[in-house]
Amino acid sequence: MMKVAIALSEKNSLIEKTGGPFGTAIFEVDTETGKCKLFSIGINQVxxxxxxxxxGEMTAIQFGQKKLNSYTFGINKPSGKEYHLYTSCEPCCQCLGGTLWSGVTKLVCAARKEDAEMIGFKEGPxxxxxxEALESAGVxxxxxxxxxxxxxxxxxxGEIGVIY
Known part of the structure; x- marks a missing residue:
């Protein structure tokens, strides 16, 4: 599942050169069977x-919630569905807040904040x-x-793209 998020990041930033190097994939998980399917994707379009x-995280959340016709992924919890967010890099402060309010039950990260900051991105506070706030909220x-x-x-x- 993480390979999907990283592939989105790579395609968007290095192959197609259509945005920044951050990709996100949200998977719908059936809590009874453990089966999952790709539900929503997001790429950086700043x-x-x-x-x-x-x-990337914000666009994946926006598209996924639109697909659910709800402001929260928590809407399907009674029906045995959960949503897990996989992101190619740890979220910035904005995306951590968005993740907290989104209703996803799992956040999985690849690269670290430090990796993004090493090439010049500012990830905020x-x-x-x-x-800990995410985990105490059940994520x-x-x-x-x-x-x-x-x-x-x-x-x-970092060698070819726009750092903002």
């Missing part, structure tokens, strides 16, 4: 669309307490999944 809020947090692959895309983008 520069091409001139909108500072269009990060992200603290240990940010992740399981998993970090460093395929970190090297996510960081590789960031590093390559």
């Amino acid at each position: 520069v091409p669309l001139g909108n500072s809020t269009l990060h 992200v603290f240990k307490e940010s992740y 399981k947090v998993v970090r460093n999944i395929l970190r090297e692959e996510g960081a590789r895309v960031l590093k390559q983008y």
Whole structure:
């Protein structure tokens, strides 16, 4: 599942050169069977669309909630559906807030905040307490999944892309 998020990041930023190096995939999980399916994707569109809020996580959340016709992924909890957000890099402060309010029950991250900041991105005030707030709200947090692959895309983008 993380490979989908990283592939989105790589395609958007390095192959197609249509946005920044951040990709997100949200999967719908059937809690009874454990089966999951890709539900929503998001790519960073800040520069091409001139909108500072269009990060990969935010676009995936927006498209997914529109698909559900709801402001929250929590709407399907009674029916045995959960939504897990996989992102190619740990979220910035905006995307952590969006994740907290989105209703997803799991956040899985590849590259670290430090990897994004090494190429010049400013991730804002992200603290240990940010992740603790997610966990206390019922969001399981998993970090460093395929970190090297996510960081590789960031590093390559840092050599050719716009850092904002």
